[in-house]
Amino acid sequence: MVFKSLKKLNYQYEVTTGLxxxxxxxxxxxxxxxxASFALVAYTAINHLPLAGTSLxxxxxxxxx
Numbered sequence: 368m369v370f371k372s373l374k375k376l377n378y379q380y381e382v383t384t385g386l387x388x389x390x391x392x393x394x395x396x397x398x399x400x401x402x403a404s405f406a407l408v409a410y411t412a413i414n415h416l417p418l419a420g421t422s423l424x425x426x427x428x429x430x431x432x
Contacts, residue, residue, distance in 0.1 A: 381394075384397075386398075
């Protein structure tokens with residue numbers, strides 16, 4: 368059951384992004400770029416959003432006070 372649903376999700380991903388018409392080595396490259404991009408976005412969000420949120424909160428409180 369789980370394998371079937373994962374297979375369906377993979378099929379939907381390949382059809383939506385157009386990966387179904389690529390060869391397997393091309394799929395690895397595209398998926399690698401997607402994973403690397405996601406990792407960079409996650410890294411940036413984890414490292415920079417707390418500081419940006421604190422700075423924004425301080426600016427907003429200075430306007431209110």
